Amino acid sequence: MDFAPIWLTLKLACITTLLLLAIGLPVAWWLSKGRSFFKIIIEAVITMPLVLPPSVLGFYLLLAFSPQHGVGKWLQQIFNIQFVFSFQGLVLASVIYSMPFMLGPIKSALQQLPVSLSQASYSLGKSRWQTFVRVLLPNIKPSLLTAVVLTFAHTLGEFGVVLMIGGNIPNVTRVASIAVYDSVEQMDYHAANVYSFILFAITFVLVTAVFIFNKYQLKSPLE
Amino acid sequence: MICIDIEKKIKTYQGQQVLKVSGEFATGSIVNIHGPSGAGKTTFLKIVAGFIQPERGNIVVNNSVWLDTDSKISLSPQKRMVGFVFQDYALFPNMTVKEHLKYATADNVWIKRLLEIGKLETLTTHKPLYLSGGQQQRLAILRALATKPQLLLMDEPFSALDPENKTALINQLKLVFNELGTTVFMVSHNPQELDELVAGAVNSSALFIK
Numbered sequence: 001m002d003f004a005p006i007w008l009t010l011k012l013a014c015i016t017t018l019l020l021l022a023i024g025l026p027v028a029w030w031l032s033k034g035r036s037f038f039k040i041i042i043e044a045v046i047t048m049p050l051v052l053p054p055s056v057l058g059f060y061l062l063l064a065f066s067p068q069h070g071v072g073k074w075l076q077q078i079f080n081i082q083f084v085f086s087f088q089g090l091v092l093a094s095v096i097y098s099m100p101f102m103l104g105p106i107k108s109a110l111q112q113l114p115v116s117l118s119q120a121s122y123s124l125g126k127s128r129w130q131t132f133v134r135v136l137l138p139n140i141k142p143s144l145l146t147a148v149v150l151t152f153a154h155t156l157g158e159f160g161v162v163l164m165i166g167g168n169i170p171n172v173t174r175v176a177s178i179a180v181y182d183s184v185e186q187m188d189y190h191a192a193n194v195y196s197f198i199l200f201a202i203t204f205v206l207v208t209a210v211f212i213f214n215k216y217q218l219k220s221p222l223e
Numbered sequence: 224m225i226c227i228d229i230e231k232k233i234k235t236y237q238g239q240q241v242l243k244v245s246g247e248f249a250t251g252s253i254v255n256i257h258g259p260s261g262a263g264k265t266t267f268l269k270i271v272a273g274f275i276q277p278e279r280g281n282i283v284v285n286n287s288v289w290l291d292t293d294s295k296i297s298l299s300p301q302k303r304m305v306g307f308v309f310q311d312y313a314l315f316p317n318m319t320v321k322e323h324l325k326y327a328t329a330d331n332v333w334i335k336r337l338l339e340i341g342k343l344e345t346l347t348t349h350k351p352l353y354l355s356g357g358q359q360q361r362l363a364i365l366r367a368l369a370t371k372p373q374l375l376l377m378d379e380p381f382s383a384l385d386p387e388n389k390t391a392l393i394n395q396l397k398l399v400f401n402e403l404g405t406t407v408f409m410v411s412h413n414p415q416e417l418d419e420l421v422a423g424a425v426n427s428s429a430l431f432i433k
Binding site for chain 1: 269272273274299300301303304305306307309311313314315316317326327366367369370
């Protein structure tokens with residue numbers, strides 16, 4: 001039994017989640033403050049992977065990063081980076097595909113915090129950064145956890161996008177969801193079952209853990 | 224001396240109106256801000272604190288220009304550093320009573336004194352969720368005083384306190400205001416708490432916002 005697809009999937013999900021956390025926090029903060037036409041457009045673009053067929057996103061990424069032309073050619077020539085049929089391509093596609101799952105919960109949570117919390121902090125002489133780290137972030141912990149787990153779990157379950165841009169190269173782009181499909185194609189139902197069960201179990205444990213943690217967080221101990 | 228002259232368009236249930244406030248107030252005075260609901264009392268306090276920008280106006284506090292729209296000067300809230308007691312308290316849910324004060328100041332002697340003033344010495348490790356409404360309100364006042372502000376803005380600051388606690392706290396606060404030379408702007412609908420705060424004050428005045 002080859003467990004490489006499972007490890008590759010976990011590696012991809014970890015890297016994607018960490019990258020999205022770094023990108024998502026400042027972007028969600030920016031989006032949560034005020035409204036402008038520009039912000040609405042950016043938010044719409046970020047949210048589109050939620051409703052767009054994954055194969056469409058994968059197709060455009062395949063075109064954009066093809067080493068034969070455009071951005072892909074330029075990246076290949078200048079930096080010797082190839083996004084198509086490579087692990088870094090999977091990471092890029094996953095970051096784009098899972099972005100709404102990281103940004104959505106964080107942005108909503110920041111928007112729901114009363115504006116007076118930031119104002120109180122500013123009046124104590126604290127900078128925006130100090131306020132963000134010491135006041136805002138600690139008070140959105142449940143949403144932050146939800147965002148991290150949803151992003152991780154969603155990346156585990158990617159199929160269409162990774163198949164389009166990564167293909168099915170063992171140890172490079174053959175993640176668990178593709179291994180399931182490939183095993184079924186080859187009539188190897190046992191392998192498909194093992195991969196499927198592992199994905200199912202990980203996702204179930206993660207999502208249940210979030211529900212338990214958030215229930216505990218939100219419940220007042222005085223009740 | 225604090226000189227204020229501002230104009231700000233505000234939306235009310237009667238449609239858009241212009242909030243116009245002007246006045247001069249002696250340093251160390253207690254200023255009662257009163258007026259009907261929705262007149263813009265809270266907006267006025269937030270303009271003074273620097274949270275909201277008015278369309279036009281000047282604010283000069285003890286010879287320092289905080290706002291001059293003609294010269295495009297507007298100090299940030301961080302530079303104005305007023306003490307602000309919010310109507311909704313705006314306590315930080317993640318911080319204990321002591322952490323609120325430590326976040327505002329590193330002066331441990333002052334923190335100890337504030338805790339005594341607010342009678343919160345036994346609750347230092349409690350987060351706002353575990354405090355009563357009155358205790359939360361007292362913590363909001365203590366946090367606003369933690370930076371020893373020259374100007375303290377209070378929006379209905381005693382509404383959740385019982386009469387006994389209120390009188391005791393007001394007496395303590397008056398001592399602090401005298402020590403620090405703090406000028407106080409207070410929105411209140413309660414004439415009794417106002418009388419108590421103003422009694423014995425060197426200067427007091429009223430500002431009606433209509």
